[in-house]
Amino acid sequence: MRSMTTGGLPPGIFHPFSPRGRVDPYPAYRWLQEHAPLYLDNFSRLWLVTSYPGCSVVLRDQRFSAALAQRRRVRDEALPSSMLTTDPPEHGRLRGPGTLLLGPAALHSQTPLIEAEIGKLLAGLGTRTGEDADAIADIGEPLAVAVLSSLLRIDPADRTAFAGLARRASVNLDPLAGAEAGAAGRRAVGELTSWLDPHVTAVSRAEPDSPLARLAADPRLTRQEMLGILSLVVVGGYAPLTEFTGNALGRLLSRPDARPGEPVLAGLGLTDPGRAETAVDELLRLDGPIPFIARVATCDIELAGGRVPAGAQVLAVLAAANRDPDVFADPDRADLSRAPNPHLAMGAGPHFCLAAPLIRRAGAIALRGLAGRFPRARAIDPVQRWAPALLPRKLTAFGIRLN
Ligand code: HEM
16 A cells, blocks of 8 residues: 555554664665655654655655745744755755856866865875774765865865864754754854855955856855855765765675675776766665755645645655665665666755765765775774764764775
8 A cells, every 4th residue: 555644653663763763764764665655754743755756756846845944944043045945946046156166167177176185085094004994084074075175275274173163064954953953053054154254255366266266256146145055065065975985885895795804895896987986876875865855845735645735844755765666676785887876865856966966076086096095995894883863874983994
């Protein structure tokens, strides 16, 4: 039966937001997909949409509002406006200038810099020969800092301060963050914006042709709007990129069947550029750091499985849609050459991640670089330990023996 239900999950299947369910939400998602692809969740009072077609509609149909979802979250506090929290047509006005920083032309001109930054990071890891590294602290977080620092032209001397602000502001990603955490996160965004403001002025003077300076000079934006886009880039980019790297390395290297000393990374064919690119998408599909996206229905809307009433808060559960067996063959298995791979890990529709080409490029460069430099890399302990966090979805830690 595939219909709307408000009944609970059956015994033995943990609610996806409960401590056990957060660690492994997939049995609950599969049950919901099979029995209630549109589900009014008594625990959160949110409507969970778990089928691929249902999530596609929620993300693409403009009767589902991103702006109202944000307003619900922060209640009556002042809202920093950004493209992520506005609906068309206002959204388009902000997204257009955003492409000056993240669009194809900017990516093309920035690729050598990003490649050089990732190369430096991997070379630094290489000097730890014989030592172990943590996939998140030693690779994911430095990678996110390197990529964002290339885009935003942050000098090495300022990166620790930048990373601290980015880390604190990242709580804004989580639509289910409690009131206190949410307020602290919004304060951190204020600090981040004040930090970025003089930085942008300095970069505009020193490098007027850089993508950042071009965004800053765009006459379609007020200064506050420009800074709002930059803080969205940091909040939307820092933790997802950090945790995605950890999740991806965890998935690639956790091979309990590997023989002691077996060069696990070398066996995956990731030095091939085409394979590295399809691998990034497959790793995003299986373990994307953003498992769901919130919207509010602006009117009654029919979806597969029932009707969402006007005013309902809806979660498009990307992590479930990305394993919908009606769309992905053998959905729980990693197939690093899977193509086509129409996953929703970077969203879809008007808010589709503006940095998707950047993530694919940087991800493939990092995978190729890691596989080329550290072919013998393998897990110290192949068990993936998921943090009981909702968003981003992340591992607690993942130790790697590099050489
Ligand atoms: C693996 C890492 C990432 C993942 C999985 C990811 C995922 C997503 C998703 C799912 C959305 C859509 C949100 C919605 O519809 O409400 C989004 C939007 C966005 N992302 Fe990413 N993202 C990642 C990294 C980044 C990075 C590194 C940047 C910037 C450098 C970035 C910038 C943005 C922006 C600006 C938007 C808003 C687009 C809009 O509203 O039009 N993201 N991202």
